Amino acid sequence: xxxxxxxxxxxxxxxxxxxxxxxxxxxxxxxxxxxxxxxxxxxxxxxxxxxxxxxxxxxxxxxxxxxxxxxxxxxxxxxxxxxxxxxxxxxxxxxxxxxxxxxxxxxxxxxxxxxxxxxxxxxxxxxxxxxxxxxxxxxxxxxxxxxxxxxxxxxxxxxxxxxxxxxxxxxxxxxxxxxxxxxxxxxxxxxxxxxxxxxxxxxx
Numbered sequence: 001x002x003x004x005x006x007x008x009x010x011x012x013x014x015x016x017x018x019x020x021x022x023x024x025x026x027x028x029x030x031x032x033x034x035x036x037x038x039x040x041x042x043x044x045x046x047x048x049x050x051x052x053x054x055x056x057x058x059x060x061x062x063x064x065x066x067x068x069x070x071x072x073x074x075x076x077x078x079x080x081x082x083x084x085x086x087x088x089x090x091x092x093x094x095x096x097x098x099x100x101x102x103x104x105x106x107x108x109x110x111x112x113x114x115x116x117x118x119x120x121x122x123x124x125x126x127x128x129x130x131x132x133x134x135x136x137x138x139x140x141x142x143x144x145x146x147x148x149x150x151x152x153x154x155x156x157x158x159x160x161x162x163x164x165x166x167x168x169x170x171x172x173x174x175x176x177x178x179x180x181x182x183x184x185x186x187x188x189x190x191x192x193x194x195x196x197x198x199x200x201x202x203x204x
Contacts, residue, residue: 039128040152041071044137044145048102049091052146054156064106064123067134083122088136099141107135109149116144 036056043053055071068075068088078084078098085104086095098104106123107116111131118141119126128134133152135145147155 036153036156038130039067040133040149040156041067041073042133042135042145042147042152043068043071043073043088044135045088045091046146047137047139049138052155054147054152056156061128064108064119064126064128064134067128068123068136083124085123085136088138091138102139103141104136104138105141105144107137107144109133109135113149115148118144 036058038056038058039061041053041055041057043055045051045053053071053073057067057070059070061067061070065075073088074090075085076087076095078086078095084098085106086098087093088104092102096102106119108119108126108128109116109132110129113133116133116135123134133149137143137145
């Protein structure tokens with residue numbers, strides 16, 4: 001025996017589905033970045049590209065270069081100078097064969113430090129520990145990255161955006177979710193109009 005869903009029940013069901021779809025499409029805000037229990041990575045390209053990136057890398061990292069990559073940055077190296085970073089995220093473009101005039105200087109700080117320390121070893125040989133702050137700045141090498149270590153967490157919190165990674169248990173919206181919501185809304189509207197016309201025609 002086939003059971004038909006009454007028009008009014010179908011409308012209600014579709015309305016519930018619409019609400020569920022729209023709720024799923026709303027991105028959840030990531031956890032407070034000030035709670036970072038890993039290594040902070042600051043990439044300061046403000047002088048040449050007008051951008052500063054602050055990221056928290058969780059989990060074990062073997063070197064400063066590993067931390068830089070884990071933070072989502074890509075690096076290339078000066079030809080003929082092993083381990084000398086020339087570009088980060090394609091800045092400068094093209095590689096200027098640093099350190100000709102400006103280059104990516106490498107800095108670090110440990111938990112509790114109030115200032116940056118210019119690294120005396122390459123990023124490929126330094127192993128940052130949890131709580132450390134790794135810093136990169138493109139320039140003449142005299143000025144450290146900004147912000148200073150004590151303000152890194154605050155800067156990250158101020159610029160935090162809704163998470164886009166399922167690893168943070170965030171809900172993300174995409175074309176599929178938007179299309180589902182629109183389709184369900186259209187369905188509700190069609191059924192509602194059909195029921196209104198049926199009532200006007202004196203239907204049961």
